[in-house]
Amino acid sequence: MKELSKNFGRQIDRSDRISQEISNQNFDDMMSVNHDQASARVNDYLKRNYTLAERLFSHRPLSKLITNVKLREAETEMEFRHELLKLSSTFKLQAINEKYDIMLKSIKVDMREKFSAFVTAKQANLRETITCEQDRFLTGTKEKYDKLAACASYPSLAARYEQSIEKEVERYFDWLDKLMDSFMKITEEKLKEYSS
Numbered sequence: 001m002k003e004l005s006k007n008f009g010r011q012i013d014r015s016d017r018i019s020q021e022i023s024n025q026n027f028d029d030m031m032s033v034n035h036d037q038a039s040a041r042v043n044d045y046l047k048r049n050y051t052l053a054e055r056l057f058s059h060r061p062l063s064k065l066i067t068n069v070k071l072r073e074a075e076t077e078m079e080f081r082h083e084l085l086k087l088s089s090t091f092k093l094q095a096i097n098e099k100y101d102i103m104l105k106s107i108k109v110d111m112r113e114k115f116s117a118f119v120t121a122k123q124a125n126l127r128e129t130i131t132c133e134q135d136r137f138l139t140g141t142k143e144k145y146d147k148l149a150a151c152a153s154y155p156s157l158a159a160r161y162e163q164s165i166e167k168e169v170e171r172y173f174d175w176l177d178k179l180m181d182s183f184m185k186i187t188e189e190k191l192k193e194y195s196s
Helices: 002-013 015-024 027-049 052-057 061-150 155-195
Strands: none
Touching: 027 061, 061 155
C-alpha cells in the first residue's frame, strides 16, 4: 500500500506531462490506456507482494478477503487518479478557452481601432478630394454660365444650354451625395463586423 501511495505521488508530479498527452490523444484512447496501466500496476503489485506459491496455493478465505480489499483499494486509487486527470484536463481546457476569449477580444479591439483610424484618414482624404473637385466643377460651371450670358441674343439656344447646365449640376451633386453615403455605409458595416 505504501508503494501505491509513492506511485500516486509520482503520478501527481507527472500530471503536467499527462495533461499534455491528453491534448495530443483522443480522450477515449487515454482512458483505455489509463485502464490498462491500472490493471498492469495491480498485477505488478500482487506479483511483488506475494510469492508464486502464495498466489497458487492460497485458498484461504482470509487471504482472498485481503486480496479483494487490496484490489478494491487499488481500483479506488485508480478511479481517484482518473477523476483527478479529468478534473485537471477540464480546468486546463477552461483556462485555454478563457485565454482565447481574452486574446480574441483584444485583437478585435485593436483591429477596430486601426480600422477607425484608417477610415478617418480616408474620409478626410475623400472630403479633401471632393472639395478640390467641387472647386474645379464650380469654375467650369461659372465658365458655362459666362458662355450662357454671351448666348443671350439667341434665346432658344440659351434656354437649352441653361437646362443642360442645370441638369449637369443636379447630377453632379447627387453623385457626390451618393458617393459619401456609400462610403459611410461601408465603414459602418465594417465597424459592426469588428464589434460583434
